[in-house]
Amino acid sequence: MDSIKILRIRYENIPLFHDGCFEFSLMAEDRVSDPTQVFQLRRNLYTQKLSALVGINASGKTSVLKLIYLAMSIVLERGSLNTLVYDKSLLQDETKITIDFCHGDSCYELHSIIGKRAPSRSMGTELYFKEEQLFKKPLASIKSKKDALYFNQTRLALQRSQLPKDALGFLKFDDSIVISIMTDRQLPAVRSLITFTNNNALMLYGQSASEVLHAFDSNLEMLSSSMIDNNISYTIKFKSDPRTFHVTSEWGLNNLISSGTIKGQNIMMLIEDVLQTGGYLIVDELENHMNKELVRMITDIFKNERINKHGACLIFSTHYAEILDFMDRKDNIYITRRNQTDTSIELLNYASEVKRNDVKKSDVILSNYIEGTAPSYESIQALEDYLCSKMD
Known part of the structure; x- marks a missing residue:
């Protein structure tokens, strides 16, 4: 396997999220009955071709997408913390990012601890890597899905604080040590339409x-x-x-x-990029400006083995639960909702919450079977009563 594939992204000590953390997996956790719907890395190790986030308004979908994009850009774009386009306020001092990925014939786990500082009054706040550790093991050592994410007894390949001074001299304070293992071969493309959600400008030249x-x-x-x-x-x-x-x-x-x-021209241009490299396309509110059948066409492109030969992945958010019925699996759907106690963001995996396969996913979401996935009856009734009062 030549391509780099992200397996899991985990954040800790991140203020907006419940208990300060969330985890997003691109591995196929459920049984694979139809291998055309996923991309095979090794034996029973598969990654998703589609991954969806669904939730009501202001439930945190965009924040999750921004953090996924940040983590992917660190690994796949050799991106610097302060030059990448995302909301830096999502991170704080001591935020920890853990990224599991496969590259060549090896599997890696990167632990990065973020620092936040203000060098001077005129420069504002900047982010930097306080410490990083990179673990490495042979891909051939993975016998099961759980093995892929188990690094407790794996040798440490690199540690930022232990690098020679001359090596640190070439590494910028906001560049990750992961760039040292990336060769000059073409990296999988990471493309995002997050900033174009409410700004419909043509990107085509x-x-x-x-x-x-x-x-x-x-x-x-x-x-x-x-x-x-x-x-x-x-x-x-x-x-x-x-x-x-x-x-x-x-x-x-x-x-x-x-x-x-x-939007169609923009998204198709980026789809071509990620299909060619087995990369990732991140789209916020996929259904915006789109007929339902066009959305189905786009998701079908990623499911098509003849077109998607390198395991490219579409990661998108949606308000419309009906789109989830285009998804053939349950483990590639995530739900964002607000915690009832402290209004923090919770990220739940649909497959962990719903075991049955014989119920339409849209019915599960719209029925509020998973609490917090649909507007409350009380809120809707209160709005109707308010409007009635204005008609007197």
């Missing part, structure tokens, strides 16, 4: 493939963009219309084509 364009708008003949003198220009042509439209602003583009078409 050049001309959109007609097959991609027509999947989202059959009336369009051509859509392209170019940069001239640092100014973006969009060219649009519709079928059965001799005119060609040229606009030079996102506002002008949004007046001509739908938000769903724009």
